[in-house]
Amino acid sequence: MARIAFIGLGHMGGGMAPNLVKAGHDVHAFDLSDEALDKAVEAGCVRSGSADEACDHAQAIVTMLPAGKHVLEVYRNHVFDTAPAGALLIDCSTIDVGSARTIAEEAAERGFEMVDAPVSGGIAAAADGSLTFMVGGPDKAFERASPILDPMAKAVIHAGGPGAGQAAKICNNMILGATMAVTCEAFVLAQKLGLDPQVFYDISSKASGQSWSMTSYCPVPGVGPESPADRDYEGGFAAALMLKDIKLALDAAKEAGVPVEMGEEAEEVFEEFVERGGGNMDFSGIIKMIEGSLEQPSDASE
Numbered sequence: 676m677a678r679i680a681f682i683g684l685g686h687m688g689g690g691m692a693p694n695l696v697k698a699g700h701d702v703h704a705f706d707l708s709d710e711a712l713d714k715a716v717e718a719g720c721v722r723s724g725s726a727d728e729a730c731d732h733a734q735a736i737v738t739m740l741p742a743g744k745h746v747l748e749v750y751r752n753h754v755f756d757t758a759p760a761g762a763l764l765i766d767c768s769t770i771d772v773g774s775a776r777t778i779a780e781e782a783a784e785r786g787f788e789m790v791d792a793p794v795s796g797g798i799a800a801a802a803d804g805s806l807t808f809m810v811g812g813p814d815k816a817f818e819r820a821s822p823i824l825d826p827m828a829k830a831v832i833h834a835g836g837p838g839a840g841q842a843a844k845i846c847n848n849m850i851l852g853a854t855m856a857v858t859c860e861a862f863v864l865a866q867k868l869g870l871d872p873q874v875f876y877d878i879s880s881k882a883s884g885q886s887w888s889m890t891s892y893c894p895v896p897g898v899g900p901e902s903p904a905d906r907d908y909e910g911g912f913a914a915a916l917m918l919k920d921i922k923l924a925l926d927a928a929k930e931a932g933v934p935v936e937m938g939e940e941a942e943e944v945f946e947e948f949v950e951r952g953g954g955n956m957d958f959s960g961i962i963k964m965i966e967g968s969l970e971q972p973s974d975a976s977e
């Protein structure tokens with residue numbers, strides 16, 4: 676069993692760290708939020724007063740932070756200074772590919788092995804240990820990271836070299852965002868054309884319009900397996916996070932010189948939804964905006 680530093684105990688990290696404790700690891704946790712840290716301590720983590728204290732004597736450091744700037748700050752100002760030589764660095768945050776590669780290079784210059792290991796699966800999967808990890812980094816770092824990630828995972832997949840995990844994550848989510856948007860449009864259109872949503876589902880789910888957005892996460896309440904649509908679009912994957920991931924994909928596409936017009940269209944739709952107050956709703960809630968039933972937030976001005 677290893678001594679592990681866990682930095683970032685929000686919606687995701689707060690569910691993940693206890694699964695490392697359950698697997699028998701000695702988890703030293705730190706978050707800027709006292710509330711988040713208290714919850715992690717209740718779940719069996721050891722309280723650290725700072726990121727430096729958490730990293731002290733750690734054999735592995737896991738970070739689950741909001742965005743690239745937080746990751747760069749935490750590694751450059753804390754982890755690189757205080758992690759013992761030989762500690763394995765695992766960043767599970769979803770960040771831009773460029774920052775992931777930069778920080779992996781800086782880690783290698785200091786003699787650390789590092790992987791980017793963003794996840795697919797939301798807050799529920801984080802809590803019950805069924806995330807899919809997409810891992811980027813050298814073979815040896817992947818082999819070391821794999822058993823640490825296992826108690827938090829249903830699958831741990833080696834995507835390639837540094838940054839490859841982030842690349843897989845944002846490309847996947849660009850597909851998901853665009854597919855969900857057009858699936859919502861199709862359901863609204865089908866209904867306007869007089870089709871019953873269940874009948875349209877029965878046909879399209881067995882025809883070429885089928886996708887994960889339709890058959891695993893149908894945006895229409897009461898149709899398909901249970902999904903956030905059945906809970907008025909609460910919980911699930913927040914639209915603001917979907918927008919963040921699509922933007923990361925578009926930035927990467929610009930850098931790589933790849934035209935991604937469908938991705939850009941998806942960005943526009945989610946941008947509008949977030950601006951109109953849907954940021955905390957599940958991303959499939961854009962169907963409400965498309966059908967014209969999205970309530971304006973109470974502070975919305977004309």
Ligand code: NAD
Pocket residue numbers: 682683684685686687688689705706707708711726739740741742745748749767768769770794795796797798911912913916919
């Ligand atoms: P969150 O905002 O709930 O948690 C982030 C935590 O990091 C917060 O508790 C914050 O206080 C802490 N933090 C920020 N800066 C810090 C610092 N310098 N030192 C210590 N702690 C610091 O976010 P989340 O929903 O847990 O998401 C984390 C990452 O996982 C994001 O990159 C997100 O895109 C990704 N992700 C989220 C989901 C989801 O459904 N929430 C799904 C897949 C991936």
